Amino acid sequence: MRACPVHGHLGAPWFGGHADDRGAGADVGVALAVPLVHTAYVEVTPPARKWHPWTIWVPCVLAFFWSGFLIFADIVVALASNMSDTAPPREGWVYPAIIGNCVLAGASVLALVTGLRFPARRRAAAITAWLIIPVGLGWLVLIPRLLGGS
Numbered sequence: 001m002r003a004c005p006v007h008g009h010l011g012a013p014w015f016g017g018h019a020d021d022r023g024a025g026a027d028v029g030v031a032l033a034v035p036l037v038h039t040a041y042v043e044v045t046p047p048a049r050k051w052h053p054w055t056i057w058v059p060c061v062l063a064f065f066w067s068g069f070l071i072f073a074d075i076v077v078a079l080a081s082n083m084s085d086t087a088p089p090r091e092g093w094v095y096p097a098i099i100g101n102c103v104l105a106g107a108s109v110l111a112l113v114t115g116l117r118f119p120a121r122r123r124a125a126a127i128t129a130w131l132i133i134p135v136g137l138g139w140l141v142l143i144p145r146l147l148g149g150s
């Protein structure tokens with residue numbers, strides 16, 4: 001695109017350009033390039049919030065250690081319940097509780113890997129990691145009651 005020798009503006013191909021830009025034999029009766037005036041208000045969305053890697057490390061590591069603590073707590077409760085002189089309690093809930101907390105620990109590691117590998121998914125991974133913590137606590141309370149522990 002070249003500048004107009006008469007007016008000094010650049011010919012815009014989407015406006016048809018300048019009469020001199022169209023070459024010999026062009027229809028001179030076609031309207032020349034006239035700049036459009038935009039009167040409509042266009043709202044531009046702000047740039048997306050950038051999620052730094054530390055925003056995913058904190059909740060994922062916390063969720064992983066919380067799940068590990070719950071696994072340790074399940075084992076301690078099962079061992080402590082065997083140390084009484086009364087009839088041994090039902091311990092059918094111990095393995096499902098440990099397996100569930102291992103799944104939650106694996107989910108926190110998966111959320112960390114996903115958040116670090118795909119920056120666009122860091123927000124979802126952080127929310128997932130924060131949700132693992134109350135889910136683990138609910139699992140700890142629910143499983144012994146459902147499977148007849150205490």
